Amino acid sequence: MNLLDVNWIAIVVAALAGFFVGGIWYGPVMGKKWMGAVGLTEEQIKEGNMGVIYGGAFAFSLVASWTLAHTFSSYGTDLTVTVKILTALGVALGFIVPAIGTNYLFSQKGKALFFIDAGYWLLFYTAMGAVHAWLP
Template sequence: MDFSSINWLAVVIAAVSAFVVGGLWYGPIFGKAWMAEMGYSEDDLKDANMVKIYGTAFVLEFIIALQLALFLNHGDTSPSIGQGAAYGFHIGFFFIALSMGVNALFSRTSLKLWFINGFYFVVLLTLMGVILTAM
């Protein structure tokens, strides 16, 4: 792996974008539906260790952004913003969302929960692809 071509600022911004997308996705867009599908109430979420959850989530999302940057920077040419979006979308949809769909089938969770959780990553990785190729 060649880390010399990594734009570290872009990786950090891409990782932070996960919090922006997640805040919207699991907040005003799908928050109530996600809580209902998970069987959570507002009180259930208040008891969570948010420092641990957000801190670990940021580390994991940073690693995701870094690996996507390494993937996008592999080879002799730099991908365009459109290619970055397309690669992010394809990884998000064909690898992550569909894998989560298989898990949802076997764990017998709802189609709605699969959509909410799986397509968060489609949107997120598409945005990360744009950020990483735009900077």
């Protein structure tokens, strides 16, 4: 199988879906709590290079989306919508959440930040899985 033999439209749309979830999660839903948990003020956040931050985050979203698309295509075309969504959720629950949990334990970050970020990644991958399920 060719590594480039995937639905590129689905990859971009899924990355955008994950990015959209992040905007809502770290904006109106958990924005203030997240800022408190990481110890940043709104002024400090505004001082960041938003082009680099958002551009880099979207590039990482594209990589994650492509990897998910490639994983699905390697399993064949008979995966159901439910299987794709649950697989994407499983990737977050089985790989992403333990990885950030381990990092947060060693860096002694608080539980609140862990649950905020873990919740985001679960939603991020679920949204991407849904897009890949409906745009195979």
